[in-house]
Amino acid sequence: MAAMQRGLARLLPHDCPAGPTAVLALLKHHGEMRMNRLAELLGVDMSVASRHVTHVAERGWVERKPDPTDRRSRLLRLTGEGEQVLRMISRRYVDTLSTALSGWPDEEVGLLVSLLARMQADVGRRLPAD
Amino acid sequence: MAAMQRGLARLLPHDCPAGPTAVLALLKHHGEMRMNRLAELLGVDMSVASRHVTHVAERGWVERKPDPTDRRSRLLRLTGEGEQVLRMISRRYVDTLSTALSGWPDEEVGLLVSLLARMQADVGRRLPAD
DNA sequence: TATTGTTATACTCTATAACTATA
DNA sequence: TATAGTTATAGAGTATAACAATA
Secondary structure, eight states, X not given: OHHHHHHHHTTSOTTSOHHHHHHHXXXXXXXXXXXXXXXXXXXXXXXXXXXXXXXXXXXXXXXXXXXXTOTTOEEEEEOHHHHHHHHXXXXXXXXXXXXXXXXXXXXXXXXXXXXXXXXXXXXXXXXXXX | OHHHHHHHHTTSOTTSOHHHHXXXXXXXXXXXXXXXXXHHHHTSOHHHHHHHHHHHHHTTSXXXXXXXXXXXXXXXXXXXXXXXXXXXXXXXXXXHHHHHTTTSOHHHHHHHHHHHHHHHHHHHHHOOOO
């Protein structure tokens, strides 16, 4: 597991680690959202989401806009540069992964993904309280 | 991925994080070995392995013995207390995971494990140089 | 000179708690 | 009082580089 995560991390360019990259991808797929929602989609605490957003906001890849309906809240928006960065990362990622798995039948790739998702859900529901 | 690793980490008791636990398990299954070999089995840098070993050695779970054949080297040995701790951790881990996956047919569990192992191997072989 | 292992430094990810501003 | 978000602090993981001791 550790080795796999380390491997995936190496697929990312140096100025955008895994956390901030996930922010870009989620904003691309879901459009504008609040910190609230972003943290939920990332599956992390809001303090963590906030730091990832700071990373991408400092580089001009994401904009923190005021929310007209609630002045405590911010609307997060992917900028044009953010989209470009995400495209570069995605290309690199997809190229490497598709090359690595090029020997796999499509059904097995799909199977792996669905089994992983089920395991994550099942284990998450049964974690001990401690 | 992050969520899964966080979940698995929560299965471990507070005094023995994932890294040190892996040290105990590897010494149990492979017997005495040098730092050298341990780092290779863990898939991490030797500096990282050294810190994990320090963690378990300070608690008396692993012993750093001199290597008669090479005085630069150390032989790592799991102590009796180390075995007990590992047994407690394993029980907790297996209980939770087997409960969580109790609805899974045996073939699917085996399938998931083999697919994961193959993906890790394939991706590792194709990582970009950068 | 090369190798074994440790330590110092630094970076990423994570959560909890304290804080500000607004509902 | 409760909620949205930020920041400070701390703990876990990782790697690189500098170092000591020994081959």
